[in-house]
Amino acid sequence: MLVATVIGNVWATHKDPSLEGLRFLVVQPMDALGKGTAETIVAADPMGAGIGERVLVVFGRAARHVIGKGHDIGFQTAVCAIIDRMELSGSSYGPHEDQDGNS
Amino acid sequence: MLVATVIGNVWATHKDPSLEGLRFLVVQPMDALGKGTAETIVAADPMGAGIGERVLVVFGRAARHVIGKGHDIGFQTAVCAIIDRMELSGSSYGPHEDQDGNS
Amino acid sequence: MLVATVIGNVWATHKDPSLEGLRFLVVQPMDALGKGTAETIVAADPMGAGIGERVLVVFGRAARHVIGKGHDIGFQTAVCAIIDRMELSGSSYGPHEDQDGNS
Amino acid sequence: MLVATVIGNVWATHKDPSLEGLRFLVVQPMDALGKGTAETIVAADPMGAGIGERVLVVFGRAARHVIGKGHDIGFQTAVCAIIDRMELSGSSYGPHEDQDGNS
């Protein structure tokens, strides 16, 4: 599971039928200093995350569970949560620092 | 799931029988600036993607679903969509920017 | 399986229902010299690890087993152990060097 | 699935019984310019590939299928094809350029 920032959207009309109706986001994993890495991942998003929001991204069976369409679909990455608050080694930051942030 | 650009083709006559009839593309994952990384991946392509097109690439069970031959075949990577349009942090680019690009 | 150091916490209120009640840690994998890498991972933690502790992190089916909720849940990374002692090429270090450290 | 070049062999007498009789190759993945990366992988090889040949390497369930011993064996990487011909962005190269290379 990764922390990543939503940095873009992807649209595709010519695709596997099992992808119909899913929203796809380009997300950028976070490094240990809280900065974005060079890598990008595309994740299906049932959570409605927006550009700039930090999200938790899962893979494989977990991703299929989050999307809720059972096992045999043509993707394996999904947003499973929108992060309210994150603390790294005692320092706190994030787009929702005014929220309660209870888990 | 990754965004990648199709950069080549691979042909093999001496291969596992389960790979018979599949088309294999060399694809190059995209970094956070929209440029290609040093890494390459080979993906089975049931979508008919061409050189230079951007595609979504899936792995594992999702890839087996996209190819549609059930579970026990000798590959685990596939193209599941050809990208019409992609927006990164508000900037838009792609080989099909004149298309509608609805998902 | 990786050795990683706990470097932070993540909170999310808007998340997949299967993540309810789980504690999420930001952990930083260790390199061959015992230092943290640039990469970060988020792991569900049923062990109660604290900031600065070294932990073993598992993925996939193993992670689902550690959390103990069966197979179809929306995550795939978990803390499975808190490390007492670690020796690299004969040199010993760790936050609990005074412990017995039997496995 | 990766393109890799066979760069070596590995022998082991003290091993899991399920590995008995398998041939193991050290293979080096290829980057986007067609050069070898620093990484190496060990793959079981039922194809009879030789040093310097380019091969397709698969993982997980696909690898178990290629070896043909069912599911519960102690490896998860295999050579599934020997590459005849590869074209990257229009330029062609490979150890078998005189072959027809039909897929």
Next chain:
Amino acid sequence: MLVATVIGNVWATHKDPSLEGLRFLVVQPMDALGKGTAETIVAADPMGAGIGERVLVVFGRAARHVIGKGHDIGFQTAVCAIIDRMELSGSSYGPHEDQDGNS
């Protein structure tokens, strides 16, 4: 599957019950020149490998098979073989060069 060198041990008393009785090694993957990478992995070791020995490391279902405890346990990496001899591009080296090294 990776070639790695055993560089250390890990002990943990507070761990998932399914890890009870397993021996855990810190191993360092090998690059294409036969040198260790910066990355480290922790593997369960049923083979009895010692510090400095080269081993084959497997993941996922293969690792669960090697340990021999069935499917639902809290780890996914294991040593499946101790390497006798390895040849890279014709040059030979390894801790057991005097052995026969038949596979």
